[in-house]
Amino acid sequence: MSEVDKLFASPISKVDDFRFDDAVARVFPDMIKRSVPGYPTIIESIGVIAGQYAQPGTLIYDLGCSLGAATQSMRRHLPLNGCRIIAVDNAEAMSERCREYLSAQDAMLEEAIPAEVITADINALTLQPCSMVVLNFTLQFIPTHQRLALLQRIRKALLPGGVLVLSEKLNFTDSQTQNALESLHYAFKRANGYSELEIAQKRTAIENVMRPDPLEVHQQRLRDAGFSHSHLWFQCLNFCSMIAHT
Ligand SMILES: Nc1ncnc2c1ncn2[C@@H]1O[C@H](C[S@+](CC[C@H]([NH3+])C(=O)[O-])CC(=O)[O-])[C@@H](O)[C@H]1O
Numbered sequence: 001m002s003e004v005d006k007l008f009a010s011p012i013s014k015v016d017d018f019r020f021d022d023a024v025a026r027v028f029p030d031m032i033k034r035s036v037p038g039y040p041t042i043i044e045s046i047g048v049i050a051g052q053y054a055q056p057g058t059l060i061y062d063l064g065c066s067l068g069a070a071t072q073s074m075r076r077h078l079p080l081n082g083c084r085i086i087a088v089d090n091a092e093a094m095s096e097r098c099r100e101y102l103s104a105q106d107a108m109l110e111e112a113i114p115a116e117v118i119t120a121d122i123n124a125l126t127l128q129p130c131s132m133v134v135l136n137f138t139l140q141f142i143p144t145h146q147r148l149a150l151l152q153r154i155r156k157a158l159l160p161g162g163v164l165v166l167s168e169k170l171n172f173t174d175s176q177t178q179n180a181l182e183s184l185h186y187a188f189k190r191a192n193g194y195s196e197l198e199i200a201q202k203r204t205a206i207e208n209v210m211r212p213d214p215l216e217v218h219q220q221r222l223r224d225a226g227f228s229h230s231h232l233w234f235q236c237l238n239f240c241s242m243i244a245h246t
């Protein structure tokens with residue numbers, strides 16, 4: 001269903017800001033796997049984390065679900081325990097394809113917990129009581145000044161014992177660390193077949209729309225949002241994932 005990402009392979013006279021449009025949606029599985037070190041491990045582990053923390057009979061949110069990779073993983077790992085997943089994305093190109101992928105999964109799995117896809121802005125969505133929320137590389141696309149309010153709403157919706165899985169690209173305040181890990185990230189992309197031109201043009205496309213924070217900023221913001229404890233459970237180069245507890 002998915003194609004090879006060649007979106008930035010030819011010279012572009014003026015690189016536009018990155019958007020989750022139809023062209024991106026078509027190549028997204030290939031793009032994210034070749035761009036985010038550790039992505040397959042994170043996706044698989046989100047299913048394992050759901051197995052540990054999703055409470056029977058409750059709701060799980062996958063916010064900024066793209067094509068629903070995290071939702072699919074949770075459905076592979078969770079028993080039929082009365083849980084239900086709501087996957088949300090405001091990009092129609094993504095949410096429409098996400099519905100198709102989940103229907104294909106329905107046909108593959110004999111029984112899976114129900115999953116519904118909503119096309120909506122997660123900043124405007126009323127969150128119902130839930131035991132787990134996934135923000136897998138989504139918060140970095142939310143304008144910085146709106147991030148705390150979103151985390152506060154997630155914290156309020158979570159039931160006692162509930163968790164947030166927050167995966168993000170990281171920035172480092174120490175320039176030596178920043179340069180070393182950024183350079184290794186570009187080496188990772190080259191090793192996955194991206195050219196210097198593709199790396200440079202993609203970098204220009206995302207620089208105004210994706211703004212990574214340092215780990216300490218995330219940890220303080222999670223505390224400010226009311227989470228009692230958060231910890232890193234995964235890091236590969238400048239990409240990480242955290243679990244925040246109610
Ligand atoms: N305000 C918003 N409301 C809803 N969706 C949004 C918003 N802003 C951005 N998005 C959506 O967040 C997703 C970010 S991709 C997530 C990968 C996925 N989680 C995965 O597990 O494969 C990460 C990446 O491409 O690096 C896109 O689909 C956006 O449309």
Ligand SMILES: O=C(O)C(=O)Cc1ccccc1
Nearest residue numbers: 031032035036169202206210
């Ligand atoms: O490609 C990059 O450099 C990234 O940081 C990750 C990414 C992956 C998919 C869409 C946008 C950004």
